[in-house]
Amino acid sequence: AVALGVKFLDAQRKELPQGGAALADLVTLDMSGLDPRLGTVKIEVACDVQNLLCGPEGASAVYGPQKGANLEDISIMDSALNNFGEVLSRVANTNLLELVGGGAAGGLGAGLVGFLGAELRPGTQMILDITGADEKIKQADLVITGEGRTDFQTAYGKVPVGVAALAQKYSVPVLCISGDVEGSPDFLADLGVATCFSVAEGPTTLEEAFLKADEQLERAAWRILTVWKLAEECQLKKLRHS
Template identity: 75%
Template sequence: MRIVIAPDSFKGCLNAFNVALAMQRGARKVYPECFVDLIPMADGGEGTVEAILSAVQGRKVEVRVKDPLGRLTSVAYGLIDQDKTAIIEMAAASGLPLLRVEERDPRITSTQGTGELIRDALDRGVNKILLGIGGSATNDGGAGLAVALGAKLLDAQGKELPPGGAALANLKKIDLSELDPRLPEVQFEVACDVQNPLCGPEGASAVYGPQKGANPEDIRVLDAALFNFGEKLSALSGVNLLDLPGGGAAGGLGGGLVGFLGAKLRPGSQMILDVANADNKIRHADLVLTGEGRTDFQTAYGKVPVGVAALARKYEVPVLVISGAVEGYPDLLSEHGVSCSFSVSEGPGTLEEAFSKGEEQLERAVWRILTVWKLGAAAANKKR
């Protein structure tokens, strides 16, 4: 029996690696001699570096960069492929967890720290950067990131703009003459799991601004500022960033990375599956186990279980989703190649109790599910 285990984290409870280990322990209760490939997953947000380094040999480096409000903070990123590929989480330098609730203000928060991480990776000689952009505290379209890499964003008087999304309303000119000359030699792949455009009712400011501290008036100001920014960067780059699916991800950073760096936007799960050589592992598997903290109708929109199932479907390998909670019918994801979805819950209880017992309940859930799976396989073989 060969099993591939490729779960996302159970957010607030277990990281993806510990989820995978618990699933492995449960599987070996039923199939003691089974061969298991662990591929901890992430969607481009927090945990992306850990997930990739759990599946691929590499190392972490730590640097000091600016947080969303310009304060110095220590941040780690990953290096793989003999230090030629960097894995960076923008949330580590420019994410919401770095701010207290009362500090959240997308009018002034900046992606400069993420640009400083990229610059450090360039100094180490990388030729490829994998960048996860989930969990941002910013709405500046990547302006701060570009400034950290040598760009100048100027107003009508030729003065450089202050940090933050609101200042982009005064953007008159983007000067890339001093942009880091090493950037064209580097391949940028961006883990982007949303399709929101840069502006408008479904854009970065309207949809994600409120969780970053924006009130209705802030949203109006930020949306207009991003539109001005998008128009000017589109004209400079030759790419229509205003209509780009995913351009509004991470406060417009998706669009900014395409416009400034020629980055390629990709689903985060697909990026990790590629890095972990999952295609070769899954094609030889008898069964794939995946999961996440909560599986519901949103899972179908590019979350980890669907990305894993899409790859397994190519090779007709069955997929079971085992999550902290499942809302809907067991065949909720059947059209995406998932055989069945299960919850680890063992009965009524508080969220705190579920979190404290999450690891052992997950192990037991896999044990129960695969026991039934084994019985079914035995019955099928008997009929042959």
């Protein structure tokens, strides 16, 4: 926002220093420096998560630990983002603290809506629309999707869940292949993903996993489809003997 001409001001109308924690001192925003042409542009944002800006499922609490933040850091950042959200909500005349996806990319979702009037759209849905996935899934017997890491964040609108939601319309089963699976993937069953498979074939370093990603992905797909083929053959045998 600063790069686009917005000024973040404290109680003395001095510009805040850079850094998320400084947002705790934000009192008002000077939007006069924004290029007026931005008001004539329709901005659609591909957003693949549903996290709010703040709170237990907000940007700081969910994504902070991934970036090395401890509990104290998370508390400071969440409070600062809450203040930022309140100030920007007043300026934009919309409640950004309740905006689904507002916590995406550390609060960028809320910022794009508040500063630029952008529309947040599910990123997965945008890609599914562009690729014509609806018609393809409609004709499929099985859908295999995937992501880099499957964990509790997957449920917040990431690719496997978006694909599964579409597949459920046509009662097509969905399996997921991931670089890593944290814990049991059973929670995905309620979201339409039957189960999830990791491509990892044993203890390995991250560097080794990257180097072997192609061949491990191919072998994981082969294992899944081999089991699928056996299941079909068993079903055919039952039909012949019925």
